[in-house]
Amino acid sequence: MTDEVQVFAFAAITAVSGYLMWRRNMRAANLIEGTATSRVASAAKGYVELAGTARGAGGKPVRDPIQFLGCLWYNVVTEKRSMWSRNRDWSVERREASSEPLALQDDSGSCLITPGEAKIDEEQDPDVIVKESSTRRHKIWRIHDGDPLYALGFLERREPALAGAQGELLRVWKRDQAKLIERFDGNGDGHIDAAEWERARHAALERVATDAAAAPDAHIHYQLRRPGDDRPLLVASRTEAEVSRRVTWRSRLGLAMFVGGTLYVLFALQRYLT
Secondary structure (H helix, E strand, O other): OOOHHHHHHHHHHHHHHHHHHHHHHHHHHHHHOOOEEEEOOOOEEEEEEEEEEEOOOOOHHHOOHHHHHEEEEEEEEEEEOOOOOOOOOOEEEEEOOOOOOEEEEEOEEEEOOHHHOOOOOOOOOOOEEEEEEEEEEEEEEEEOOOOOEEEEEEEEOOOOOOHHHHHHHHHHHHHHHHHHHHHOOOOOOOOOOHHHHHHHHHHHHHHHHHHHHHHHHHOOOOEEEOOOOOOOOOOOOOHHHHHHHHHHHHHHHHHHHHHHHHHHHHHHHHHHHO
């Protein structure tokens, strides 16, 4: 009886997991099929499909924490299992992914991608599995400079947030009143009047504009982000054809799991009730 209950539970879990896999990958397949490929510089603002090459965005160097290999992005999933338990399946112990932005470049320009907003290589096999011991392993996904890069997301032109940076810089200056007065008190009355404060605001705006122009990613004029609706920001270090084949195969696998698990559950319930 215990074995029958375990099989029933396994079939139910398989059906639910299969349904979720089918829905998730079918949705991705529909988005891929229904969104035309655009070029970065000529695409209209909105949800687009882009295909190009992975490039660095000029930020800090990135190395994965397991093999310490240089890359543009990494995701490490550490798994463990017990040698003594009956269930020898692997379970997730820890996840770690890099947050440094990367760029997608095509023949028209580049766009910035922030990894924290994106679903990156979620349905792809890991690049390598590093076994630390018989009970612990690390799955590693990486994106390297020059890898093919495919993305679906909301494309828009980058506009430096100068107003916010200007306000923050002015708040910093106001903390040191003596230096603020020394720099902007033109009439020497020991106070900052409206005209002098306007000069300070103009100087702060010039400063933050200069800093923005000198930023490592200042040459990238577009960004790809997650849209405001329920559509995802999808990124994969594969070609469009490879991504399409993968999500189609996984949607079919999920459907088969759902149908098979559901049929067994219905069969078992019918036998139990009769």
